[in-house]
Amino acid sequence: MMNRVIKLKVIEDEIMNEYELIDAIADPRPGSLEIFIDEAPDLSVIKLFGESLIKSLHMLTDNLGIPKKIIKITSFNLVQDLSVWPNIEIQHNTEFFTAADRFEVAYAKDIKKHFGVFVGTSRWHRLYLASMIDARHRDKTLMSYWQHHINNKITANLHMDDVMLKDANETVRDNMTNFIRGLPMHLDPADISLNKNTGADITRGDWETPYEILPYYNNIFLDVVCETWHQGQCFLPNEKTGRPIISRTPFIVYASKGFLQNLKKIGFKTFDKWWSEEYDDYEGVKRIQRMLKVIDAISKSSVEKLNVVQKEMSPILEHNYKLLKSLSPKTMLDLISK
Numbered sequence: 001m002m003n004r005v006i007k008l009k010v011i012e013d014e015i016m017n018e019y020e021l022i023d024a025i026a027d028p029r030p031g032s033l034e035i036f037i038d039e040a041p042d043l044s045v046i047k048l049f050g051e052s053l054i055k056s057l058h059m060l061t062d063n064l065g066i067p068k069k070i071i072k073i074t075s076f077n078l079v080q081d082l083s084v085w086p087n088i089e090i091q092h093n094t095e096f097f098t099a100a101d102r103f104e105v106a107y108a109k110d111i112k113k114h115f116g117v118f119v120g121t122s123r124w125h126r127l128y129l130a131s132m133i134d135a136r137h138r139d140k141t142l143m144s145y146w147q148h149h150i151n152n153k154i155t156a157n158l159h160m161d162d163v164m165l166k167d168a169n170e171t172v173r174d175n176m177t178n179f180i181r182g183l184p185m186h187l188d189p190a191d192i193s194l195n196k197n198t199g200a201d202i203t204r205g206d207w208e209t210p211y212e213i214l215p216y217y218n219n220i221f222l223d224v225v226c227e228t229w230h231q232g233q234c235f236l237p238n239e240k241t242g243r244p245i246i247s248r249t250p251f252i253v254y255a256s257k258g259f260l261q262n263l264k265k266i267g268f269k270t271f272d273k274w275w276s277e278e279y280d281d282y283e284g285v286k287r288i289q290r291m292l293k294v295i296d297a298i299s300k301s302s303v304e305k306l307n308v309v310q311k312e313m314s315p316i317l318e319h320n321y322k323l324l325k326s327l328s329p330k331t332m333l334d335l336i337s338k
Contacts, residue, residue, distance in 0.1 A: 004027065004029075004031060004034070006024040006035055007037075008037045010046060012041075012124075013045045013046055013231060014047055015046060015048055021035070022060075026060075032070045034072045034073075034074055035074070037073065039236070040077035040078070040228075040234050041231070041234060042077060042231060043073065043077070043080060043081075044081065045232040054085060071085075072088070073087065074090075075090055077235065078236055078262070079235040079262060090333065092330050092333040097237045098332070100239065100243065100324055100325075101324065101325040103211030103212070103246070105215050105217075107218070107247070109248070110219055111303055115140060115142070115143075115299075116143070117129075117144075118144050118213055119226060120210070123228075124166065125226060127158055127180075128172065128288055130145055131176045132288075133292075136295075137296075142219065144186060144187045145183055146183075146185075163176060166285050187216060210240075211242075211243060211246075217243060217244065221298070221310060222250050222295075222298060223251040224254075225252065226240065227241065227253060231256065232256065232283075233256065233257075233258075235255075235256060235258075235259060241263075248320075250271050250313055252275075252279070252291055252295075254291060260277055266327070266332055266336060269319055274309065276290075276293075279294065
């Protein structure tokens with residue numbers, strides 16, 4: 001009996017190697033098949049040739065007479081609904097999140113900017129949110145936005161068309177157009193108060209170590225986090241959420257509905273004492289719009305006021321910092337599964 005494994009490459013809700021998956025399912029040789037998804041999309045939102053992956057798997061196995069249980073789906077989605085397929089295994093792969101303490105830099109908070117927005121690979125939600133913040137609060141924001149996560153000289157698919165399909169608004173379109181003209185945006189080492197003993201190489205032009213931008217967090221009040229997986233029922237925090245926690249920086253998060261609630265299940269605390277977190281009840285454009293209301297409200301405070309608020313938040317920031325340093329990937333899976 002042969003045990004075959006296919007690794008699915010998924011971006012947003014699309015499978016990049018669809019024909020490879022079909023060939024693996026239709027392979028007449030006896031044995032089991034593992035569909036390995038090295039990320040955390042909700043299985044229910046993934047599409048196979050434009051149709052639901054799960055519905056397609058049911059149809060294919062029925063038509064080919066294949067027992068469903070010999071096809072195992074392995075996922076890193078910590079909150080995946082296990083009822084959608086009879087053989088699902090959830091693995092813990094939160095190393096990018098829990099590894100934050102290995103890249104910690106000296107804590108020397110000196111707020112100079114209201115917001116930090118740090119984007120590697122462009123996606124529609126990142127383009128939408130970053131362009132709106134740039135249009136409204138450019139002078140109050142420390143921002144990086146790369147056109148391509150490996151080579152920033154390549155103009156990658158920025159997903160502007162996807163934004164317009166979701167919110168065909170003239171202001172949104174104009175903001176994105178102006179924003180794109182200025183890409184790529186790089187961080188300037190002169191913008192930070194850098195402790196020379198951190199060991200962080202902040203001038204490198206790559207994202208091999210996503211934590212290398214941590215020194216910049218000493219100079220921002222709020223990190224506007226744009227997580228990777230944001231559709232349906234999914235949860236896998238990575239370095240994007242790990243950076244503000246390990247640097248003791250407040251954050252708001254564009255992610256899936258209930259992302260903050262899932263963080264709280266693990267034991268983290270958030271910031272609803274200082275602003276509304278109702279945005280966590282939404283996903284997509286509605287989530288972004290509610291996040292922008294929070295951002296607009298914070299922008300009205302002076303830097304001096306934000307330094308005071310930062311000190312008020314210290315107990316929460318310190319709690320989150322210590323919790324992250326104590327977590328292991330397995331512990332996270334155990335806590336979220338309770």
